[in-house]
Every structure is written in structure tokens, then in C-alpha cells.
Amino acid sequence: MVVLAVLLAVGAxxxxxxxxxxxxxxxxxxxxxxxxxxxxxxxxINAVILNPLFLGAFIGTAALSLAAMVLYAMRxxxxxxxxxxxxxxxxxxxxxxxxxxxxxxxxxxxxxLNADTxxxxxxxxxxxxEWTAWNHVRTCACLAAAVCAIMATAxx
Numbered sequence: 001m002v003v004l005a006v007l008l009a010v011g012a013x014x015x016x017x018x019x020x021x022x023x024x025x026x027x028x029x030x031x032x033x034x035x036x037x038x039x040x041x042x043x044x045i046n047a048v049i050l051n052p053l054f055l056g057a058f059i060g061t062a063a064l065s066l067a068a069m070v071l072y073a074m075r076x077x078x079x080x081x082x083x084x085x086x087x088x089x090x091x092x093x094x095x096x097x098x099x100x101x102x103x104x105x106x107x108x109x110x111x112x113l114n115a116d117t118x119x120x121x122x123x124x125x126x127x128x129x130e131w132t133a134w135n136h137v138r139t140c141a142c143l144a145a146a147v148c149a150i151m152a153t154a155x156x
Contacts, residue, residue: 001080002153004068008084009149011061012091016142018054019095023139027132035121038128039110046107062096065089065145083152087145094141102134 026045030038065088072085110127113120 001071001075001078001084004064004071005080005084005087005149005152008061008064008068008087008091009146009153011057011064012087012095012142012145012149014057015061015095016139016146019135019139019142023132023135027128027135031125031128035124036115039113039115039120039124042107042127043111043115046111058096058099061091065091065096080152080155083148083155087148087152090141090148091145095138095145098134098138098141103131103138106131106134 030041032038033041068081068084068088072081072088075081106127110120110123113123
């Protein structure tokens with residue numbers, strides 16, 4: 001269980017760090033650019049981030065979360081398992097589900113736009129505001145999941 005908790009903490013912390021960077025400075029830097037430049041940069045980021053390293057950490061942490069849920073079902077009286085369950089649920093809902101239901105659809109809409117059009121420029125402030133708000137949720141969820149996974153190691 002300790003190995004699972006450590007891996008879950010590292011995965012959630014890593015993904016949380018990526019999301020934190022977007023919340024702390026990347027989105028502000030992109031928003032400060034001319035809309036066409038900011039849009040083009042974000043479109044490129046959204047294409048490049050779909051790589052084995054990021055997806056391995058993002059989806060791998062979701063898989064570890066599912067494993068933690070199975071472990072909890074087998075050891076419901078164990079306080080470490082309760083912390084692992086909390087980490088798993090927070091990551092799956094606050095990071096994975098929010099990404100799929102909130103951030104990815106916005107990314108897909110942005111990808112369909114030509115960065116140099118008036119339509120894209122009009123959508124850009126809405127995209128930045130809404131995407132960043134949901135990214136704050138993902139950031140907090142990942143960091144909370146990492147803390148819960150760390151608590152599981154302390155409870156063991």
C-alpha cells in the first residue's frame with residue numbers, strides 16, 4: 001500500500017505542478033499577447049501536450065487511483081486505505097473528470113478556430129477566463145490528492 005500511496009502522491013503532485021504553472025503564469029502570459037499570438041501558442045501547447053510523458057503521468061495517475069479504490073474495497077477498516085480512497089476520488093473527479101468535461105472541450109473548440117480571425121479574437125477572453133477557472137480546480141484537486149496520498153503513507 002505504501003508504494004501505491006507514494007506513486008499516487010508523485011503522480012498527482014506532478015500533474016498538479018503542470019496545472020499550477022498554467023494557473024500561476026502561463027495563461028496570464030498568453031492572455032497578455034495579441035489574441036492571434038496567444039491563441040496560436042495555446043493551440044500549439046494543446047497539440048504538444050498530447051505526448052507519452054504527460055499522458056502517461058495523467059492517465060497513469062488515474063489508473064493508480066482506480067487501483068487505490070480497489071485496495072480500499074479490500075481494506076475498508078484501514079485508515080491508510082481511507083486516505084488513499086480520498087486521494088483517488090479527488091484526483092479522478094477534480095483532475096481527470098474536470099479535464100475531460102471542462103478543459104478538453106474548450107481546447108477542442110479553440111483548435112477549430114483560425115487564430116487570425118475575428119471569431120477567434122472574440123472567443124479568446126472567454127476561453128482564457130473559463131479554461132483558467134477550471135484549471136484552478138484541477139490544480140487544487142491534484143495537490144489535495146497528493147496530500148491525501150501522503151497522509152496514507154503516514155497512517156500506515
